[in-house]
Amino acid sequence: MPVARTKAVPAYSDMEEAQLVIHARRGESGAFGAIMQRYNQSLFRVARAIMSDDSEAEDVVQESYFKAFKALATFRGDSTLLTWLTRITINESRGRLRSRRKTVDLAEVETAQKDGSLVIPFRGAHVMENPEAEVARTQIRGLMENAVDELPEPFRLVFVLREIQGYSVDETAASLGIKAETVKTRLYRARRQLRIQLSEVFSSSIQDAFPFLGQRCERINQTVLARLSEHRLLIDG
Known part of the structure; x- marks a missing residue:
């Protein structure tokens, strides 16, 4: 009786950015997780710089990832993935503040x-x-x-x-x-x-300054992956 072969899990954390994008576009949760693990600190600090509040910044990062991953097919690679994600994070942050206060002159x-x-x-x-x-x-x-x-x-x-x-x-x-x-x-x-x-x-x-703690990092990853799964954007759960 033939022995079933176990499919090797890609080493997402070792991949170059372009390869990660390819795997993420296929809906592989490991690729999404690796992207978030790589860029959580940077995006949290950007959101924190605008929102001036840890909890709100965390919410912004989660929503920004979700919107970015849904629109990943539109990422053309004209800039780095981090630059693209940073722009989305800035837009999300500023959008939340627009109705609450005016921008400083x-x-x-x-x-x-x-x-x-x-x-x-x-x-x-x-x-x-x-x-x-x-x-x-x-x-x-x-x-x-x-x-x-x-x-x-x-x-x-x-x-x-x-x-x-x-x-x-x-x-x-x-x-x-x-x-x-x-x-x-x-x-x-x-x-x-x-x-x-x-x-x-x-x-x-x-x-x-503005450290990104392990629990917050993991919470953002799990929340975003759960939303992607709920919207059937993952191929592995």
Whole structure:
């Protein structure tokens, strides 16, 4: 009696982006999961930068993934998948805010900032050597996150993408649909406003700002996959 062969499970986590897209278009849940695992942190930070609330940002990321996966056939590869997902996340976030508050007038902000303040560049993160220092770092990170939350959305988005996520100028411009020079200008003004708000620069904690915890990551993955399954967009459950 012939022995049934077990079908090998693709190593989704090791795939290049283009291959992941191909498998996701087939409705393979593993491919969707790998995409979310790869980009959850980035998209959560983008949504958080606009919504200024962890729970709302999580909801935005879930909805953005669902809409993106439903429309995956329209992704032409003109940009990276992350850039495409970032645009969807930004649109979803701004759409939710549109009826709740007006966008800050950049002209007013620029006028308020004409005080000649200097920009103090952010230094690189360093490793803490003892528990007391780690506690201090956590407190500083909280102060830094609060200061970033106070930035007007256009400045906040550029700051998060450039300083926290490490996007290049061109990647940031492509994600936000603005010119590279605009990215540079907004980052300059974001740094300057933070300089005004803070008595000293708390740069050692900036790379750890807005952490994406494991439980939240898993919750988003399971929620999105369940919705895809409910809409019969998966081939394996």
